[in-house]
Amino acid sequence: MSGAIASRYAAALADAALDEGNPERVRGDLAAFVSAFDESPELRNVLETPAVSPELKRKVVDELAKRMNLVPAVRNFVFLLIDHNRTDMVREIRQAFHEALNERLGIADAEVTSARELSADERRELTEALERRTGKKIEARFQQDASLLGGAVVRVGSVVYDGSVREQLARLRVQLESA
């Protein structure tokens, strides 16, 4: 239920960010605000306490937006969350906004896990291959896992491409057991 609500807010913000013509700035400013929200118990206390009036909350956020130089779209969006008592969902909304904006911009996140550290050329080759495979711009995050033995595993959204030696051995074991 909260996921659906967060998705609706995130979609509205993504549309607004695209309308302003600077979606990456909105993405960055929202991330900065969420970081401040996570790191400051005082800010969380003010924004999540019902005892503080919405007007005071708006003033605090307005002052914070000035200091952080947040774009008006992000500041107004936080005002909207204050008015609707949804500030407790700001982290979830940020993640949903990231996905919604990526979807609108044709960007896909990819998690690449390899047995060893990939060279820059290998990373580029893989990223380009994934972009051709998905038809989207790939933003890849790379990490290592020696238990793969060799090869790599790539997750794009809910799709997993498993080219690891560990997976091939697992398939081999299943074939041997069922032979």
Next chain:
Amino acid sequence: MWMARLGVAVIALLLHAAPALAQESGPSITDSTGGWVFRWINFAILVAILVYAFSKAAPKFRKNSEEIARQIAEGARAREAAEQLRREVRTKMAGIEAEVAVMREEAKRGEEAEAERIRALAKSEAEMIERAARAEIAAAERAARLELRATAARLAVQRAEALLREQLSASDESALFRNFVAEIERSAN
């Protein structure tokens, strides 16, 4: 009660007869007219007492008589019933041998049928147990084969993994990665 009344009557009789008995030993006035009158009066009193006593005792005598007659009648009826029962028993006893023979025959047939039923049941259960045992053995055999196959596969893969860890070179890993990228490219086209 009637015995007490009879005793009273006898005592009264003796009291009335006492003067007469006393006068029998000597000369008395009993031979005179007054004596005779006195005797007749005594006699009348005696008769009255006797009549009275017997009238009182008669119902009891009748009751006893009726009771005796009733008991005699009941005895006759009981005797008749016993006679009837004796005749029935004799009749039954006459056919008892045949009945016993029939019962023995029926019991024998029943025993044979029961024995046959038990034999059939035991045979059926034995067959069922045998089938279950065969199925269990077959299942255990299949499970053992699967377990053996799984163990062999696990050991083979473990050995392969150990060999790969030992012998997989950097160039091999690069080749594996290139193959993976090529596979993604192929699936895109």
